[in-house]
Amino acid sequence: MRQGFDNEKYIELQAGQIKKRIEQFGGKLYLEFGGKLFDDYHASRVLPGFEPSAKFRMLKSISQDVEVIIAINANDIEKNKARGDLGITYDEDVLRLADIFRSNGLPVAAVVLTQYAAQPAADVFRRRLEMLGITCKLHYPIEGYPHDIDLIVSEEGYGKNEFVETTRPLVVVTAPGPGSGKLATCLSQVYHEHSRGVSVGYAKFETFPVWNLPLNHPVNIAYEAATVDLDDSNIIDSFHLDAYGETTVNYNRDVEAFPVVKSLMEKILGESPYQSPTDMGVNMVGFAIEDDEACREAARMEIVRRYFSAAVNVKRTGTGQEQVDKLKVIMKKAGVTKDYSxxxxxxxxxxxxxxxxxxxxxxxxxxxxxxxxxxxxxxxxxxxxxxxxxxxxxxxxxxxxxxxxxxxxxxxxxxxxxxxxxxxxxxxxxxxxxxxxxxxxxxxxxxxxxxxxxxxxxxxxxxxxxxxxxxxxxxxxxxxxxxxxxxxxxxxx
Incomplete structure (x- = not known):
């Protein structure tokens, strides 16, 4: 198939950028890992040449510097929440992830149960982790989160959370799915590290949207199609535009949450190292695109696939018509129809x-x-x-x-x-x-x-x-x- 992406260049650039960010914070970084760390088939479809395991290969290239924290929301355990792509529950996926990390030489420092409030199913899972010899730490709900900054950044907020002991320069914080508490886990760890006098920072690794591609580039539009069930959208990062006069693309939720994240970092570190959500990211994927037209064509086809997938789901379940309607609008924005293939x-x-x-x-x-x-x-x-x-x-x-x-x-x-x-x-x-x-x-x-x-x-x-x-x-x-x-x-x- 026509290739549009240089996978080896991406791995080299991405690993190098992460190392620079570690040095920026004096030798230690908590990296919130958004999206799929393994089997990223969406990326491989819209960026032909991108290997589904590329991000994991990148981490393995610096494995001596990496350890992992896996976050899971205790409420998701209680609800028996499952991954749609794998058909397994979030708690089972935590064990699957731990096995993959361990077998590839990336130690798991701990599993963190976020939003823990003595949920019965979460307690069962916690005991299971202990029986398996996996360290488990508890992070608790904080009243007024995320807006009561003074309470959150105090001994009654992050201070009550159990601290995960880590020893390597890069701590990757990942999870079975969205809403697991990765950001809160990172900032809680940064709070505890800083209170111990350790120089440490936080950054985010999210592949899409691609910040240095245009807002309406088909690759970015395809990401909107992939996340149509979340009712979110790509937008211009207004904070980056104001700070640097440079137009970049980000996700609306990240842009909306940035003032709170910036305030939390200012409270913890004294000042925020970032002026925008784009600043927080360490995403080099846009620099490894070698054939833009090939990626545009692949992304347009992915948008059409998403439409048919949603339409079939409506036929099978009777639900989700609103997603089909949104995807029709997205297809029009991308300039494609049902007959694109x-x-x-x-x-x-x-x-x-x-x-x-x-x-x-x-x-x-x-x-x-x-x-x-x-x-x-x-x-x-x-x-x-x-x-x-x-x-x-x-x-x-x-x-x-x-x-x-x-x-x-x-x-x-x-x-x-x-x-x-x-x-x-x-x-x-x-x-x-x-x-x-x-x-x-x-x-x-x-x-x-x-x-x-x-x-x-x-x-x-x-x-x-x-x-x-x-x-x-x-x-x-x-x-x-x-x-x-x-x-x-x-x-x-």
Whole structure:
């Protein structure tokens, strides 16, 4: 796929900028890490060339200087709040994050339970952490937060919070999701460090919006599309403009909260080191864009994907129409329509002519292939096979998977597993293809083409199953569906 981002340059620039910020504060920095530290597929889609693990690789490049604090809101534990992308609760994700950090040589100093008020579920989790040998600290609600500065920055405010002992120059504060209390954890730690005579500072690492791209750059608009459920928006950082006469972009919540954050830092440190939210950030992503038009094109496509994702969610759940309406406005601002991808028109046209559900995919060379539901394969499987044949130069009419590989799987599904659908899903199709590749050089060649589909866009004329969608996404294929079901039934699996 056309690349627009220099990943290695980004890692070098970002690590260097963080080191400079550590030196600025005399050798120690608490870095609030916003967004996804791992698996940032949004960034990889809108900045083609950005590796989903780039931010984590950057931290590993300076691992000897890094330790981690994971913050989780005790109220989120009580509510059993879950991550939408992973389907696991926030408390389980804390353990997942701790494992990832530990296995990569980044020690976890502690897990901080923020807003702790003896919630029963939080107490259960705290005991679980202790049994696992993970240090757990408690941070309490502060009356009048965040506006009663004198109370917050006192022994009755931050002073009541339990202090996390840290020994390395860079302390990364991360969390399972938004609203976990990362900022409060950072400032509480800065308060305690300062009261102990330690020179220390605070900064924020947030990839989007990209501060040195224009407000209406498609990459920044795509971030608005990604966070449409939060009802927030990108705006000009008025504080930066007033202080330096320079136009930069920031998130409205960060701009609105800056006066409070600045006042808290002034109270703790005597003066604020920052004059604007942009000042607080350490984001070098904009300097690693090497092909602006490629990133613009990728971001426009991401905006359209977000629209179809929201429209399908409305069809599945009956909720979220307001998000669809907002995304229509965002698409108009970005200058795109539902037909931005040629895969949509190809899929809908073939469905109209065949009467069967159809998938279409834009391949790396720009050609579009299609696949429809057949007796043996569903639309997703058919499309996957046709795309693989195309990128590996195999005749589209050639039957690559042996009947001997398909028939036992179909029989198992219907005779033993109670399925009424004998057609193979994509995961089952790949298993059958793998079996065939043991005796067929052509099947082996087709199977080896899977990496060539990473980053391609697929569009389906109907809503495909969540199982099919998950498998295609695991292969790195971007999926959109027309917001309609194949069958007119009340219940859909």
């Amino acid at each position: 040629p895969a949509r028109s190809a899929a809908l046209l073939k469905e109209e002519t065949t009467g069967a559900p159809v998938g279409a995919m834009v391949l790396p060379d720009g050609t579009v292939v299609t696949g429809k539901t057949s007796e043996r394969l569903g639309a997703a499987s058919s499309l996957l096979m046709n795309a693989l044949k195309s990128v590996t130069g195999v005749d589209m009419e050639l039957e690559v998977i042996a009947d001997e590989a398909i028939e036992p799987i179909s029989r198992l599904k219907t005779a033993q597993l109670g399925s009424r659908n004998p057609r193979l899903h994509p995961d089952e199709t790949l298993i059958a293809l793998s079996i065939s590749s043991a005796t067929s050089e052509v099947a082996a060649r087709v199977l080896a083409g899977l990496p060539k589909l990473r980053g391609c866009d697929a569009f389906f004329s109907v809503i495909i199953s969540s199982t099919d969608e998950a498998l295609l996404k695991k292969l790195g294929i971007n999926v959109c569906c027309e917001p309609k079901y194949e069958r007119h039934t009340f219940y859909h699996r």
